[in-house]
Amino acid sequence: MPSLKDVQLQIAGVKKTKQITKAMNMVASAKLRGAQSRIERFRPYAEKFYDMLGDLASKADENAHPLLEVREEIKTCAIVLATSDRGLCGSFNAGLISKAEKLAKAKAAEGKDVKFYCVGKKGRDFAQKSEFDLVKGYPDSMGNFDFSLANELGMEVIHSYLTGEFDEVVLIYGEFVSMGKQVPVEQQILPMSSEEAPEVEEDTTGVKKEFIYEPAVEGLLAELLPRFIKVQIYRGLLDTSASEHAARMAAMDNATKNCDEMVDNLTLIFNKTRQAAITSDLMDIVGGAEALKG
Numbered sequence: 001m002p003s004l005k006d007v008q009l010q011i012a013g014v015k016k017t018k019q020i021t022k023a024m025n026m027v028a029s030a031k032l033r034g035a036q037s038r039i040e041r042f043r044p045y046a047e048k049f050y051d052m053l054g055d056l057a058s059k060a061d062e063n064a065h066p067l068l069e070v071r072e073e074i075k076t077c078a079i080v081l082a083t084s085d086r087g088l089c090g091s092f093n094a095g096l097i098s099k100a101e102k103l104a105k106a107k108a109a110e111g112k113d114v115k116f117y118c119v120g121k122k123g124r125d126f127a128q129k130s131e132f133d134l135v136k137g138y139p140d141s142m143g144n145f146d147f148s149l150a151n152e153l154g155m156e157v158i159h160s161y162l163t164g165e166f167d168e169v170v171l172i173y174g175e176f177v178s179m180g181k182q183v184p185v186e187q188q189i190l191p192m193s194s195e196e197a198p199e200v201e202e203d204t205t206g207v208k209k210e211f212i213y214e215p216a217v218e219g220l221l222a223e224l225l226p227r228f229i230k231v232q233i234y235r236g237l238l239d240t241s242a243s244e245h246a247a248r249m250a251a252m253d254n255a256t257k258n259c260d261e262m263v264d265n266l267t268l269i270f271n272k273t274r275q276a277a278i279t280s281d282l283m284d285i286v287g288g289a290e291a292l293k294g
Contacts, residue, residue, distance in 0.1 A: 005275065007256040007270040012262055018259035025115050025252035032245035038239040046235040053228050056217060057192055065163055065221040067229075070191050076113045078135070078157065079104060080189075082173040082236050083123035084244040085142045090254075092174060092182060092247035093122040096240075099184040100172050103130050115166070117153060119237060135160075142241055150234035155203055157233075158226055173236030174243035180250065182243035189232050192225070245289065 002010075057068055081100045083093050100123070106115045115135045116127040124137035136156065141149055160166050169190035175183045 002269070002273065006272065007092050007266055007273060011266045011270065014075070014262045014266065016258050016264070018256055019266065021255040021259060025249055025256060027090055028245045028249040028252060032242065032249055035238070035242040035245050036176065039235075039242045042235060044259045046231050049228060049231050053192070054223055056224070057218060060217045060221055064218045065225055066119055067225045068191055068221070071167045074112060074117065076166050076168075077107045078115050078117060078160065078166040078168065078169045080117045080157065080171045080236075081119070081123040081127070081140075082171075082235065082240040083118070083120035083126075084240070085121040085140050086250060087122065089248035090251040091243055092244060093120075095182075095184045096172060096174055097123065097126045099186060101130070102128075103170065103172070103186060104130070106131075107158070114156070117157065119149070120240070142237070142244065145237060145241075147230070147234055149229045150237060154226065154233050158229055166190070166269035171232060174240045174247075176239050176242035176246060180248050182247055185236075185239075187232065187236070189229055203235065 004123060060068065063069070079100055083095065083096050087093065100116075104116075113133075115133045116123075116130075117135055117137075118124040119126050119138040120142050121139040124134065124139045127134040138149065138153070157166075159168055160201065167190065171187045171189050173185055173187075175185040177183055254265050
């Protein structure tokens with residue numbers, strides 16, 4: 001049985017750990033409010049942009065723009081992986097990395113060369129240790145970023161696709177569904193298929209909505225397709241940021257509760273140890289008294 005001093009030191013250590021986890025929970029909560037606000041404001045724009053551009057692409061020929069061209073043979077696949085820079089957020093990063101690794105191995109099994117673009121230190125570290133090539137990493141970027149990061153990454157991806165370095169590009173990010181649910185999502189962003197148009201919505205009167213474009217479709221595609229790639233990347237970064245803070249908040253909350261349970265268990269051990277010590281002292285006293293009588 002441990003000594004009283006050892007148990008007291010353990011209790012003090014757990015209480016200090018609880019203070020840290022509670023503080024990290026509060027910090028994650030504050031950051032989550034800002035990140036959640038950003039993605040909730042941007043997500044409707046990104047989704048409407050996707051619907052509108054899908055409808056626009058369905059009305060155009062594959063030869064209308066190079067980014068719509070579906071190549072006969074896909075030799076190289078680029079995976080854009082968005083993760084966090086720091087850990088202590090449960091299985092959030094592990095889920096994203098696992099999804100990216102499964103996709104990469106599936107593509108490699110098909111005879112394709114797989115390369116990675118990684119935003120976030122955790123994803124960068126995974127790609128460096130993996131069997132796949134890391135084209136470029138953006139570590140220490142998820143703490144404070146804006147659209148310029150998505151613009152830079154989008155320009156690189158578009159340039160590599162147009163020059164033939166990649167034949168397809170897939171984005172993997174963590175979608176923020178709710179405080180308790182963050183889902184790894186896989187989305188192909190290049191080439192954008194011109195064959196499947198999104199389902200046309202109906203308004204309150206039951207009349208189907210249709211997009212009207214002016215000027216010509218080809219001119220709009222030249223302007224909007226590069227912007228679409230950047231918007232989708234930025235949406236993925238915003239979703240990943242909000243998901244990271246939500247996952248860290250949940251992980252720190254669980255850690256704080258575990259600290260409370262450990263303190264309760266250690267306090268029980270402390271009381272038992274102290275009681276055993278008192279009992280042992282009483283037995284020594286009684287034994288000594290009996291010896292003196294004898």
